[in-house]
Amino acid sequence: MSAINRRRRSTAAATALVAALTAGGVLLLTACDPNGANGSDGTAGTAAPTATAQPGGAATGKPGASPAPTRTLNGTANSRLTISTGTNKVVMNGTVVDFGTVVRDLSWSPDGRKAAFIDGSGNLVVSNPDGTGKVTVARNPGGQTWSHPAWQVTGEDKVNHVEPHNNIFFAVAQGGETRLKGVSATAVNGVPEVLGLGTEPDVPPLPQTGNAWPNTGGDHGSAVYANASTGSVYIRDDYLRQQGGKIAEGSQPALAPNAEEVVFVRSVAGHDHIFTERLDGSQAKDLTPKATTDYTEPVWSPDGRTLAVRTPEGIATLPADGSKAPVLVSTYAGLPAYRAGS
Known part of the structure; x- marks a missing residue:
């Protein structure tokens, strides 16, 4: 069953389900x-x-x-194209901007007002587009490699009782395993939590490790990611209830x-x-x-x-x-x- 068909089915059942759902450089x-x-x-x-x-x-x-x-x-x-070079220099709009710290895997909030990246210490940082106003959203405890932050931003849906989201997803590699985690984009030294990767009853269980390269899009908090072990791309639907499934064979997805x-x-x-x-x-x-x-x-x-x-x-x-x-x-x-x- 396709991801969109799953979403449509979930949306149609929302009224019956919602009472049971748990929610400086x-x-x-x-x-x-x-x-x-x-x-x-x-x-x-x-x-x-x-x-x-x-x-x-x-x-x-x-x-x-x-x-x-x-x-x-x-x-x-x-x-509007930018390039993070793995140094303190970010290429944008025909110039080079010095963020005052190493910038890896830079991504932008949906409105373009904030940048998220992994700094030279491996921390998750949010800043203004010129590198000023840095905030350490989550501090790497050590022994981990963080990568590829992606913003999940959604509005409130009062009809289906869905709260707004403003999160950052990213990949965490530790001890030979890679998992997806998330943290509030407005946190200061927040503690990331492992993302749930559930499925519907008719979909085989999804791999919980080996996942990386999260990317988000749309109005309902959907995300895609890749799994190194299966060589496949998956979708994570987080609108009415968390669910997901395999999309295709491949890697490095973008929604x-x-x-x-x-x-x-x-x-x-x-x-x-x-x-x-x-x-x-x-x-x-x-x-x-x-x-x-x-x-x-x-x-x-x-x-x-x-x-x-x-x-x-x-x-x-x-x-x-x-x-x-x-x-x-x-x-x-x-x-x-x-x-x-x-």
Whole structure:
């Protein structure tokens, strides 16, 4: 049974069930504010490499006869695309912002007003978009590796007696096992709790360990994640009651803003391809069928029309319907993310 069909069935039964349910960094800008117009990284005497489409749909920088080219930021200008590089520098809007601490796996709140990331000490931190106003939402106790925070934000549903949510999900690796945990996004030194991963009676039990790469979308707190042991992508439906199930074979999933489609990575003929699948049970579609390089870590633009992906050369973008081949937009290496807002 598809995830959407399960949700519809749960919604239809909501009235009968609900009574039984239990419930500081400094901004270093060279030309612009991260919310403003174009800028540059301020490196003198450099030229951005030309992005040239290749037969496999990728784009490769052409530095010419000069030494290795300085990384280009051009594709992030006015695009809401950001790149966390695993350093204190975050690429956004054609410039580089210094968060004053290591930033790993940066993600944005749905309204784009806050950033969540793992800092250099392995803690979960929330900050303003320029790195100021840092709050340690949860402090890593040690011996754990935290990764890939994702925001779960929903409004109140008075009809079905559903409380609003403002949480951050992330993966915790410890002692050879990886689990999904969550904590309130407004907590200070909060204590994360293991996320429940239940199923309906007609769905086999879901794996509780080996889960990673959580990603959220839509208005009802839905999330997707991957399991390393099964090599599959799963959905976690947390609206009327917590339930979930397997979606497809793959990894590194991202849920569309409308929560009706998921994009993920699957290996094909020696390369990582980008696939998409609707949650109504339709067949998965390969968006990069002629790939001659690896495409990984896909993310959706806020309007759901564009995907950004990581390649060995940098960050590329492509239409979410696969109508055009990926095009390299930045030679910075890191995790892409899109920030909503105007």
